[in-house]
Amino acid sequence: MDSSLQTPIEATAKLTPQCIHCGLCLQACPTYIELGKEADSPRGRIYLMKAQQNGTLPVSGSFEQHISACLDCRACESACPSGVPYGELVEEARQVIEEQLHRPFLVKALRRYIFERVFPSPKRLRFHFDLLRLYQCTGLQQVVRSLRFLKLIPKRLVDLERLLPDLRKRVHHVELGTVFKAIGNPNHRVGLLTGCVMNEIFGTIHQATIRVLQRNSCEVVVPPTQVCCAALHSHAGITRVAQEMAKKNIQAFEQADVDTIIVNAAGCGAKLKEYGSLLRNDPEFSSRAHVFSQKVLDISEFLEALPTLSPLGPLEVSVAYDDPCHLLHAQKVGQAPRNLLKRIPGLKLVELKTPDQCCGSAGIYNITQYDLSMRILERKVQDIRDCDPSILATGNAGCLLQISHGLQTADLGKIQVLHPIEILDQAYQTSTEVPLDPS
Numbered sequence: 001m002d003s004s005l006q007t008p009i010e011a012t013a014k015l016t017p018q019c020i021h022c023g024l025c026l027q028a029c030p031t032y033i034e035l036g037k038e039a040d041s042p043r044g045r046i047y048l049m050k051a052q053q054n055g056t057l058p059v060s061g062s063f064e065q066h067i068s069a070c071l072d073c074r075a076c077e078s079a080c081p082s083g084v085p086y087g088e089l090v091e092e093a094r095q096v097i098e099e100q101l102h103r104p105f106l107v108k109a110l111r112r113y114i115f116e117r118v119f120p121s122p123k124r125l126r127f128h129f130d131l132l133r134l135y136q137c138t139g140l141q142q143v144v145r146s147l148r149f150l151k152l153i154p155k156r157l158v159d160l161e162r163l164l165p166d167l168r169k170r171v172h173h174v175e176l177g178t179v180f181k182a183i184g185n186p187n188h189r190v191g192l193l194t195g196c197v198m199n200e201i202f203g204t205i206h207q208a209t210i211r212v213l214q215r216n217s218c219e220v221v222v223p224p225t226q227v228c229c230a231a232l233h234s235h236a237g238i239t240r241v242a243q244e245m246a247k248k249n250i251q252a253f254e255q256a257d258v259d260t261i262i263v264n265a266a267g268c269g270a271k272l273k274e275y276g277s278l279l280r281n282d283p284e285f286s287s288r289a290h291v292f293s294q295k296v297l298d299i300s301e302f303l304e305a306l307p308t309l310s311p312l313g314p315l316e317v318s319v320a321y322d323d324p325c326h327l328l329h330a331q332k333v334g335q336a337p338r339n340l341l342k343r344i345p346g347l348k349l350v351e352l353k354t355p356d357q358c359c360g361s362a363g364i365y366n367i368t369q370y371d372l373s374m375r376i377l378e379r380k381v382q383d384i385r386d387c388d389p390s391i392l393a394t395g396n397a398g399c400l401l402q403i404s405h406g407l408q409t410a411d412l413g414k415i416q417v418l419h420p421i422e423i424l425d426q427a428y429q430t431s432t433e434v435p436l437d438p439s
């Protein structure tokens with residue numbers, strides 16, 4: 001084991017006593033709301049962690065089951081009066097599971113391949129997305145679906161297949177190593193994290209982010225050696241690989257020499273802001289990780305803090321904003337995206353009843369816990385249906401995919417699902433103020 005890795009049992013034992021068992025977090029927890037069991041609540045899971053640490057509960061069985069059913073959405077952190085760092089606890093509990101649980105050989109091999117070979121390498125990741133694209137573009141997907149092959153394969157794989165986004169449209173990736181000049185005189189030199197899924201599926205959101213930043217006097221650098229942020233690895237308890245990837249990103253952005261590191265995906269932003277904690281015991285990287293994390297801002301935080309925002313054109317749309325859990329609960333950013341949207345002339349911002357409740361995406365939760373994820377999604381879809389906006393805005397790749405899937409399935413495809421930065425970018429397209437050519 002890497003010497004910089006904190007023993008999870010030591011770390012968790014230090015943290016769990018903070019819980020005073022008041023239960024104030026229960027009604028904030030989507031899995032407790034859905035299943036109604038103490039063991040599927042934050043308090044119940046903390047009891048399970050203590051029992052596992054005390055040696056009275058084995059890792060396999062109910063410990064693994066209830067810890068895996070947690071979304072890691074961190075709504076419990078926002079509700080907790082005692083400041084229990086629940087996200088840290090659950091990730092450390094998952095590290096225990098990862099290290100001690102006996103998994104079948106094939107499952108283990110597949111997990112290793114995906115987490116250790118594919119996600120840390122932008123090239124391999126693109127290759128696998130290209131294969132999926134080919135599956136859809138050649139019509140193979142239609143054949144598989146229409147010939148009802150799906151009835152012959154395990155339900156788990158069928159569920160997975162249903163979640164595949166439409167990859168047939170041409171994706172405009174942002175190429176690593178590119179520098180985009182500011183429009184007019186540059187006031188800021190910022191770095192953009194391209195991430196993994198974001199660049200492969202939502203390259204258009206990166207393009208919109210860059211255009212909006214250029215409009216606001218920013219030179220945008222896309223560091224060439226950056227990799228995926230490792231949030232998925234941390235959530236799965238694969239800490240050693242997460243630490244290695246964090247080090248690569250720290251080096252990549254140090255070399256880029258930027259004032260600010262901009263992130264447009266909530267899950268990635270939360271992870272980058274926690275690199276200091278992830279590498280706290282690494283003598284070479286702990287202080288560099290803190291400096292790095294302090295430079296990280298969500299795109300909405302950055303734009304809202306600018307002394308002036310380049311004037312936006314009008315958009316006659318009604319927008320409901322849904323808070324990504326890792327922006328609201330992990331980064332405590334809730335108002336900035338709303339405030340920016342409100343600055344668009346003609347845009348009507350409408351509020352969902354529970355914008356702070358998870359949509360059930362939670363990284364790969366909708367893959368590993370499909371049924372529960374879809375039950376949680378149904379509540380979100382009902383909330384959106386009642387609100388009836390023309391656009392649903394949210395700032396995270398997983399949430400964009402999950403909510404789009406939910407709306408399509410519920411025959412509500414007329415509601416567009418967009419990232420807030422895409423709406424801002426559209427407002428700039430309608431602006432009468434002609435931008436200067438970047439030079």
Ligand code: SF4
Binds near residue numbers: 041042072073077
């Ligand atoms: S992280 Fe979310 S799902 Fe997990 S215990 Fe907390 S509120 Fe419940």
Ligand code: SF4
Binds near residue numbers: 021083
């Ligand atoms: S609100 Fe905090 S202190 Fe109270 S039970 Fe939940 S985690 Fe424990």
